[in-house]
Amino acid sequence: MNDLTPNDGDGYLLDQALALRGESGLFEGQTHAAWANMVGPYGGITAALMVQAVMQSQCLGEPVSLTINYAAALKDGPYRIRARAARTNRATQHWVLELTQDLDGADAVMATATVVTAARREVWRRQDLALPPVAAPETFAPVILFEAVEWVRRYEIRLIEGAVPAVYDDRERDSQTRMWLRDAQQRGLDLQAIACMSDAFYPRIWLRRARWVPTGTVSLSVYFHASGQELAETGAEYVYAQARAQDFRHGFFDQTAHLWSRQGLLLASAHQIVYYKE
Amino acid sequence: MNDLTPNDGDGYLLDQALALRGESGLFEGQTHAAWANMVGPYGGITAALMVQAVMQSQCLGEPVSLTINYAAALKDGPYRIRARAARTNRATQHWVLELTQDLDGADAVMATATVVTAARREVWRRQDLALPPVAAPETFAPVILFEAVEWVRRYEIRLIEGAVPAVYDDRERDSQTRMWLRDAQQRGLDLQAIACMSDAFYPRIWLRRARWVPTGTVSLSVYFHASGQELAETGAEYVYAQARAQDFRHGFFDQTAHLWSRQGLLLASAHQIVYYKE
Numbered sequence: 001m002n003d004l005t006p007n008d009g010d011g012y013l014l015d016q017a018l019a020l021r022g023e024s025g026l027f028e029g030q031t032h033a034a035w036a037n038m039v040g041p042y043g044g045i046t047a048a049l050m051v052q053a054v055m056q057s058q059c060l061g062e063p064v065s066l067t068i069n070y071a072a073a074l075k076d077g078p079y080r081i082r083a084r085a086a087r088t089n090r091a092t093q094h095w096v097l098e099l100t101q102d103l104d105g106a107d108a109v110m111a112t113a114t115v116v117t118a119a120r121r122e123v124w125r126r127q128d129l130a131l132p133p134v135a136a137p138e139t140f141a142p143v144i145l146f147e148a149v150e151w152v153r154r155y156e157i158r159l160i161e162g163a164v165p166a167v168y169d170d171r172e173r174d175s176q177t178r179m180w181l182r183d184a185q186q187r188g189l190d191l192q193a194i195a196c197m198s199d200a201f202y203p204r205i206w207l208r209r210a211r212w213v214p215t216g217t218v219s220l221s222v223y224f225h226a227s228g229q230e231l232a233e234t235g236a237e238y239v240y241a242q243a244r245a246q247d248f249r250h251g252f253f254d255q256t257a258h259l260w261s262r263q264g265l266l267l268a269s270a271h272q273i274v275y276y277k278e
Numbered sequence: 279m280n281d282l283t284p285n286d287g288d289g290y291l292l293d294q295a296l297a298l299r300g301e302s303g304l305f306e307g308q309t310h311a312a313w314a315n316m317v318g319p320y321g322g323i324t325a326a327l328m329v330q331a332v333m334q335s336q337c338l339g340e341p342v343s344l345t346i347n348y349a350a351a352l353k354d355g356p357y358r359i360r361a362r363a364a365r366t367n368r369a370t371q372h373w374v375l376e377l378t379q380d381l382d383g384a385d386a387v388m389a390t391a392t393v394v395t396a397a398r399r400e401v402w403r404r405q406d407l408a409l410p411p412v413a414a415p416e417t418f419a420p421v422i423l424f425e426a427v428e429w430v431r432r433y434e435i436r437l438i439e440g441a442v443p444a445v446y447d448d449r450e451r452d453s454q455t456r457m458w459l460r461d462a463q464q465r466g467l468d469l470q471a472i473a474c475m476s477d478a479f480y481p482r483i484w485l486r487r488a489r490w491v492p493t494g495t496v497s498l499s500v501y502f503h504a505s506g507q508e509l510a511e512t513g514a515e516y517v518y519a520q521a522r523a524q525d526f527r528h529g530f531f532d533q534t535a536h537l538w539s540r541q542g543l544l545l546a547s548a549h550q551i552v553y554y555k556e
Contacts, residue, residue: 064530065497065551067345069392071365071372086376086387087349091529092496092553094349096374096390098364109364112374114347114390116496116551120528123556124487128453129524175406209402218370218394219343221499223532223551225525246407246536247503247544250398251369252342254501254547258524266525269532271549273343273394273501275370278401 012187013154014196017045018052020081027053027081031074035151040073042151043217044199048192050097050113053083055191060093061119062228063191067221068113075101079110093117120227127225131264134160137180137238145202155200157181158238164202165210175208176244177201186236189267191228197239197259198222198270204245204255205276213276218252220272226265234261251276290465291432292474295323296330298359305331305359309352313429318351320429321495322477326470328375328391331361333469338371339397340506341469345499346391353379357388371395398505405503409542412438415458415516423480433478435459436516442480443488453486454522455479464514467545469506475517475537476500476548482523482533483554491554496530498550504543512539529554 010016017032035045047068054063079101087094099111140158162177181200183193203215226234243257253274259267288294295310313323325346332341357379365372377389418436440455459478461471481493504512521535535548 064528065347067392067497067499069343069345069372069394071370072367086390089350092349094347094387094390096376098374109372112364112372112392114345114392114497116347118496118528118530118553120530123529123554125527126450126486127525127527128486128522172404208404208406218396219345219392219499221345221497221549223530223549225527225530225532227528244406246547247405249403249405249503250342250396250505251401252396252398252501252503254503256547269524269534269549271499271501271547275396276401 012185014183014187014193018048018192020049020052020056023056025057025083027056027083028078029081030078031076033150034154037151038149040075042199043070043220044196045151046070046074046099046111047199047220047222048196049081050115051192051195053081053097054095054115054117057083059095059117060088061117063115063224064118065116065221065223066113066195067219068111069219070111070217072108072110073216074110077101091119127266129258129266131240131260132242134178134240140180154184155181156184162207165207168211171210172208173210175204176242177207178242180238180240182236182238188236189231189234191224191231194224194231194259194268195222197241198257198268200241201243201255201257203274203276204243205248205253208245208248213278215274215276217272217274220270222268222270224268226267230265231267234265237262239267290463292461292465292471296326296470298327298330298334301334303335303361305334305361306356307359308356309354311428312432315429316427318353320477321348321498322474323429324348324352324377324389325477325498325500326474327359327377328393329470329473331359331375332373332393332395335361337373337395338366339395341393341502342396343394343499343501344391344473345497346389347497348389348495350386350388351494352388355379369397405544407536407544409518409538410520412456412518418458432462433459434462440485443485446489449488450486451488453482454520455485456520458516458518460514460516466514467509467512469502469509472502472509472537472546473500475519476535476546478519479521479533479535481552481554482521483526483531486523486526491556493552493554495550495552498548500546500548502546504545508543509545512543515540517545
């Protein structure tokens with residue numbers, strides 16, 4: 001399925017996947033087939049769940065940063081998230097989270113995370129990283145990144161540069177991908193949606209090296225430059241996103257990504273380190 | 279003091295500050311006056327302590343990534359670090375850490391961290407981020423960044439660009455600082471030293487805005503591109519380091535930093551989000 005229309009009454013697929021039961025630090029949820037990756041759920045949805053768990057915990061202010069460490073590929077099925085405020089200050093709060101699943105009768109850690117929330121204030125501001133020159137999203141055709149992967153259908157992706165190589169021919173090239181994207185159901189932006197989107201780049205090594213190798217994100221950090229209110233004002237408009245790698249070594253490479261609104265507001269920066277195997 | 283000579287027999291000041299008692303997940307230490315910042319210890323030394331606690335715990339392989347969240351300014355005195363392997367895989371291990379101090383009779387969380395360790399393997403490698411063109415370190419004079427701050431004396435810093443404004447005159451400028459630096463005692467590089475160095479940039483807002491405002495790093499992530507062995511081979515040579523900000527908003531700005539060896543090897547990339555107040 002590829003939902004290019006608003007939700008059918010059951011709520012948006014992102015909200016369905018973010019539905020957590022619980023409130024005081026222990027949440028229960030269920031992986032959602034609409035966000036499946038090749039093995040287990042798409043990493044972005046798990047990142048969004050960490051944000052959701054904190055925001056459902058009556059946190060101070062709202063998330064300004066998130067780091068999630070992917071300890072293992074989640075299994076399809078139920079999971080628990082434990083969220084604990086390790087420290088509450090006047091203007092900031094420090095959260096520690098753990099996502100677990102039953103594995104051979106034990107409660108196995110599948111992901112750990114930390115989130116900092118804060119009361120945002122209107123003070124002196126400057127955005128030094130401008131939206132790069134780019135033509136309007138409508139001038140690029142929508143693409144399905146991978147036919148065999150479900151989560152990519154949750155986004156309407158209009159690729160500008162850096163498509164998945166049509167043939168893995170070992171012809172090395174630049175690792176950058178640039179694209180416009182938005183929720184395929186045109187759900188509005190919020191901090192959960194940004195966390196989810198910040199992982200929407202396929203592994204840079206497949207592009208850079210033009211060879212398919214097994215990969216898995218090990219750690220992802222997101223800085224939420226835009227507030228929840230600024231995201232709400234952006235609505236369901238296209239987001240411009242770009243990512244590139246800087247170094248591939250010893251079985252790990254990095255990805256640096258930035259997201260801007262169509263109006264040029266920097267929404268988030270994200271960094272991840274990814275395992276690759278030969 | 280400004281130690282431009284090797285250690286005097288008591289060991290290097292970095293090693294003194296990293297001396298932790300304990301081994302199986304609970305460590306005790308003491309803040310070190312040589313690494314004092316304006317309030318509490320320099321953030322880089324606390325980051326290095328998290329790496330130290332993991333490496334002293336008989337971890338799998340060595341750290342490839344670190345995220346530390348600074349929950350409060352440490353007090354001078356004793357502290358505890360709890361380090362727990364939340365998940366051990368064949369090639370990676372996920373650590374969760376917490377640094378606490380006694381505060382009004384309670385065990386208060388001052389910092390949280392996550393570290394991923396891994397067995398590095400020699401596989402296909404590419405470094406896409408080259409050392410920027412720069413003259414030799416010896417052609418720039420050593421500077422003391424701040425006379426009143428102790429930790430800056432732990433480094434021999436040769437500034438290329440982006441000095442602390444001589445006058446805070448609100449004349450806005452570019453946020454980038456470029457410098458050569460090395461341990462003032464010429465202690466050799468290792469992963470702890472890189473974690474420590476990755477925070478060796480003063481708050482970008484002081485430069486960008488040319489105004490002093492109170493700041494504090496909230497979260498710092500370091501990706502260790504170079505292995506412990508590559509760092510050992512680099513020895514005590516100068517490291518080229520640069521950092522800039524991308525966005526200042528709602529009381530938070532980011533800093534993106536990169537460290538290279540003199541020979542041009544990318545050693546680490548680091549990202550942080552910093553609180554600022556008006």
